[in-house]
Amino acid sequence: MFVELTDTIASNPPALHYGVAALDVDGDGRIEFFVAGFGYPNRVLKWVNGGLVDIASTSLADADRLSLGVAAGDLDGDGREEIYVLNTDTFSGPKQIADRLFRARPDGQWDDLFSKPAYRSLQNLVAGRSVAAIDRRGTGRYGFFVANYGRPMRLFELGADNRLTDSAPTLGLDRATGGRGLWVGPFASDRSDIICINEQGPNFLFKNDGSGRFRDAAEDYRITDFEEHGRGVTVLDADGDGRLDLCYGNWDGPNRLMIRQPDGTFQDRASPALAFPGSIRTVLGADFDNDGAEELFFNNIGESNRLFARRDGDWRMQDPGPASEPLGRGTAAAVADIDGDGILELLIAHGEDVPQPLSLYKIPNQNAWVRIAPLTRFGAPARGALVKLVADGRTQLRVIDGGSGYLCQMEPVAHFGLGEVKSVDSVSVTWPDGARQIVRDVRLRETLVMKHPG
DSSP states (O other), X not given: OOEEOGGGBSSOOOBOEEEEXXXXXXXXXXXXXXXXXXXXXXXXXXXXXXXXXXXXXXXXXXXXXBEEEEEEEOSSSSSSOEXXXXXXXXXXXXXXXXXXXXXXXXXXXXXXGGGSGGGGGGOOOBOEEEEEEEOXXXXXXXXXXXXXXXXXXXXXXXXXXXOEEEOHHXXXXXXXXXXXXXXXXXXXXXXXXXEEEEESSOOEEXXXXXXXXXXXXXXXXTOOOTTSOEEEEEEEOSSSSSSOEEEEEEBTSOXXXXXXXXXXXXXXXXXXXXXXXXXXXXXXXXXXXXSSSOEEEEEEBSSOOEEEEEETTEEEEEOOGGGXXXXXXXXXXXXXXXXXXXXXXEEEEEOTTSOBOOEEEEOOXXXXXXXXXXXXXXXXXXXXXXXXXXXXXXXXXXXXXXXXXXXXXXXXXXXXXXXXXXXXXXXXXXXXXXXXXXXXXXXXXXXXXXXXXX
């Protein structure tokens, strides 16, 4: 059961907040929470002396904007992640307020690339929802894929001339639908694919052909679900067979737990409790109690949040304690080990129609754990890398998050709970370019940083 740590947030007035991303904002090697403010300042929450303190610079706070989604990735290969903040002043179609693409400056402030004269014509002036970072070619340089609502999706990356460009039309990714949740990683291929959970239309699965080009394979894998209205999404090994499965929420429709079949397609195996419809926003998969198995957390708006755990082969509802928040106007949530004790914290944002404070939770436990942090060839987080851990005859899988949940992005670390396991047999990392490395000397209760073998 979660316990509440909200009182560790030093300043926490009621506000309208949306997306949350976990990244190293200030470049000191530690993770902070970036929280999008909708008509309120964006926040950067750092763990300092036993509490979360807002360290957002004036440029990142960006108090005059209407921020919704957020994701980070190393756009230019300098080893420091840029931050894409999606803004919107309308539900769908054209908008007046452009997105931000922040790049760090040496003085601690941040520049918005979209505000530069050379890129103003490239601004995303369409209402979007989620954004995710993707290294589609395995170069260590990331683009930002934006799920727009009612207009074509976009992929912003640096071209061969080192100038920012929208590659979506060239790659056939400029599909127009009710874009909602995104997930990026090796799902249908061994490179970075893009899962788009949509509203008012079928879901997309853009399968990477290995060269950084894509085709929509959602129908092949039977995950189109065109009659429902998707929201949050996550990927995990839901049945313990060593392969990645898919879980996503549908707004006031049945939630899905899509289990991979022997032929590679997916079938919905959600239990009645997990499938039960509601006002769902974010879907998270994480091992909150370090018992060696991921839980599923459903963040809802205007009704109780839900927690599920796999017990005797079935996903059963658990008591989330104070994290149920029956009166919460939940808009987004993300996880990170923000205080460095080896236990994940859950930060929940609220708002949309009623200003509410942020909330913070964790499940205290004494179980063993290991954390793996793969890096790109440039030293930035290797978002999209697949991490496999083998211990006590079991295999666990994690993907370093490029963007997931809904409007959000989790910490760029593979967090493995181990329960009472005393040793780890091996850890392997497969980077987005296919490079692979195996490590067998892995210490418990430590974070192992793994550099790209190239």
